Amino acid sequence: MRAALFAAMLLLAGCASMDKSECLNADWYAVGLEDGARGHSVERLGAHRRACAEHNVAPDGEGYAAGHREGLKSFCTYERGYALGRAGKTASTTCPPALRDAFLAGYGRGRDLHGLTRRLEEVNTDIRKTKAGLSEPGVSPRTREQLAERLEGLSREAAQLEQDIARLERRSRP
Numbered sequence: 001m002r003a004a005l006f007a008a009m010l011l012l013a014g015c016a017s018m019d020k021s022e023c024l025n026a027d028w029y030a031v032g033l034e035d036g037a038r039g040h041s042v043e044r045l046g047a048h049r050r051a052c053a054e055h056n057v058a059p060d061g062e063g064y065a066a067g068h069r070e071g072l073k074s075f076c077t078y079e080r081g082y083a084l085g086r087a088g089k090t091a092s093t094t095c096p097p098a099l100r101d102a103f104l105a106g107y108g109r110g111r112d113l114h115g116l117t118r119r120l121e122e123v124n125t126d127i128r129k130t131k132a133g134l135s136e137p138g139v140s141p142r143t144r145e146q147l148a149e150r151l152e153g154l155s156r157e158a159a160q161l162e163q164d165i166a167r168l169e170r171r172s173r174p
Contacts, residue, residue: 017044023052032064036071039080039092072096078106082172085110088118109172113165120161127154 018026026048035044045064052059074080075092076099084091085107095103130151134144 017047018051020055023048023055023057026052026057026059028060028063029067031059032067032069033071034067035064036068036094037074038071039075039094040068041094042068069096072099076100076103078102081106081108082110086113088114106172109168113168113172116161116165116168120158120165123154123158123161127151127158130154 018031031048032042032045035042042065045059045061045068048059048064072095076095081091081103083106087110091104091107130147133139134147134151139147
C-alpha cells in the first residue's frame, strides 16, 4: 500500500510542468519562447500557472505570451511541418494564421511521403512472404502460378511506390 502511494506521488510530481526552483526563477518570456518553439499551445501557461500556484508564484502572462508568439515563428515552418508529417505525427494547431499555410503545406507533403513509405513497407513485407510461399516444398503448380503472378504485381507496385517517393522527395523542397 505504501509503495503504491509513493509511486502515485512520484507520478504526480512528474506531471508538474515546473518545479519550485523553476517557478521562483522563471523568465516567463523564455518559458513562452521554449513552449512556442516546441509547438505547445498557449494554454500550456495554465499548466505552469497550476504548478507555480503551489509555490505562491504567479506567471507573467504577457511575457509568456510574447515569448510564445516568438517561439512559434521557429516552430511553424514548412520544414518543421514536413518533418512532423514525414514522421507520422499529428499536425500542430498552434500556428498563427500568418504561419499556418507554410507549416500545413510542409505537413501535407510529409504526410504524403509517410503514407507512401508505409505502403512500400507493407508491399515489401508481402513480397517476402510471397517469395517464402514460392520456396515451400509441395506447392501445387496452380498455387505456384498464383504466387508468381502476385509477386510480379507486388514488384511492380513497389517499383512505382519507389518512383513516387523519389518524385515527392524532390518536390518537397520549399
